[in-house]
Amino acid sequence: MSAPMISVRNLAKRFGDNQVLRGIDLDVQKGEIVGIIGPSGSGKSTMLRCLNFLEQYEGGEIQFDGATVGYRDGPNGKRIGDSEAKLRMLRAQIGMVFQNFNLFPHMTVLGNVIEGPVVVKGQPKAQATTEALALLERVGLADKANAYPSTLSGGQQQRVGIARSLAMKPKAMLFDEPTSSLDPELVGEVLDVMQSLAEAGMTMLIATHEMAFIQEIAHRVVFIDGGKVVEQGPPAQIFAQPTHPRTIDFLKRVRVYKA
Amino acid sequence: MSYNWHLYIIWDYRWVFVRGAMFTFELTLLSLAVGVIVGLPLGMARGAQHRLPRAIAMPIIEFFRSTPSLVQLFWIYYALPILIGVRLEAMVACTLGLGLHSAAYIAEIFRAGIASIDKGQSLAAKSIGMSYLTSMRRIILPQAVRRMIPPFINELANLIKLTTLASVLAVYELLHEANDLIAQTFRPFEIYTALAIAFLVIIFPLIYLSRKLELYWAKRS
Ligand SMILES: Nc1ncnc2c1ncn2[C@@H]1O[C@H](COP(=O)(O)OP(=O)(O)O)[C@@H](O)[C@H]1O
C-alpha cells in the first residue's frame, strides 16, 4: 500500500478544560471513502477541522499528502507552527463541505464557485467561469448560476457548496454532516452528488448520521466516541457485527442495529 | 406672552449662518475623516483573534468613550502642547479631538459589524485557502458594511452636534457665529431658535434615513 493521503497520529485537542480529542489515529488512503459516525459532541467536526487546520491542536501529528499539517518538529522536541502561506496552500487542496452550507450570500451561485479559483489561485475569470459552469452542470444546477443563495432550497445550496469546494480541484473532500440541516426530501439530491464523486474516485471523509448511505458508499466506517476511535472496519462488519459495547449501544440508538 | 419676535434678524444675518454652517460642515468632514481612518484599524484590532492588538485597542476606545468630549478638546488644546511643545491651532485641535472621539465609536460600530457575521463565513473562506485579509475584503466586510451603515449614520449625526463644542475654542462654527451675533443684536431668542432649527433640518433627515435603512435591510435578510 502506498503512503496514505491523510494520516493522523495520536491527535489531541481541547477547548479550555474540555478535552475533546483524546488521541485519534486514522489513515485514509487515496480514493478511499471513510464514514465517521458517533454521538453528537463526540468530536467529529473538531477532528475534521483539525485536518485542514481550521482548528489548532495541542498533541499528535497530522500529515496530508506527505506534508505536515499545522506544525512540524523543531529542535529539542518543540513544535514549530507552519507559515500562513503553507496553511493556505494546504487548505486550497482540501475541500470542506459544511452542515450549514456557509455559502457567501452576497455573491451569486457562479460567484461562489469561481471565488476560490479566481481570488485564491489567480485563475483568469473566463476560464474559471467555464469550469464553474461545468461543475454546476455536474451538480445539476446549471440553470441557477446567476441566482443568489437565499433563493435556493437547502439541497440546492449544499450542492453549490460542494461545487465551490470542487472548483479548487481538491485532493480530498471533508464532509461535516452535509445533510443534517436538510429537510428529509432534499437529502437524496445531495447524496446523489456525493455518490457521483465517489464513483469518480474522490478521497472522502464523511461525518454523517445517514447510516444507510454510509453503509452503501463507504469503504470503511470509523466510530468515534469520547474523542477516541472506538471501533473501525468495513461497513458490513461495523453495522452487522459491532464488537465494542459503545458501538452497539450507539447503533441501537440510531436504529441501524437490531440484536 | 407678548414677546416681540424679530424674525427678520435671521434673514438680515443669513450669511453669518451660512458661513457658520460651512464651517460646521468642514469640521464635521475633517473629524469624520480622522474618525474613520483611526476607527477602522482600531475596530479591527479590537476584534482581532490575537490578544496583543485587543489589549492595545481596548483602553484607547474605552478612554475616548468614557471621558467627555469637551474635556478631550480642552486637553488636546491646552495640555497636549505642554507635552509636545507645539501649540495646535484651534481648528486642528478640534479636528483631532472630535475625530478621535468619533474614532472610538466608529471602532465599536466596525467591530460589532464584523462580529455580527456568522462564523461559518470565515471558516468557508479559510477552507478554500483565503488569507485573513482577503476574506475580510471579499467575504466579511461586504456583508458587514450593510449592518454598519445605520449606526454609522447615527454617529455622524452625533458628530455634527458635537462640533458645537468647538465654539469654546474660538472656532467659527454655527454656535460661535450665533453667540457673536447675539452679542451684537441682543436677540438670543430668535437666534438660538434659528440655530436649533438649522441643526434639526440637517440632522433629522440623517436619523430618518438610518432608521429606514435599518428597517429595509432587516426585512431583506
Ligand atoms: N469552538 C468551540 N469552542 C468550545 N468548545 C467547542 C468548540 N467546538 C466544539 N466544542 C466542543 O467540543 C465537543 C465536540 O464537538 P464537535 O466536534 O462539534 O462534536 P460532533 O461534531 O461530533 O458533534 C463538544 O463538547 C463541543 O461543545
Ligand SMILES: [Mg+2]
Ligand atoms: Mg458536528
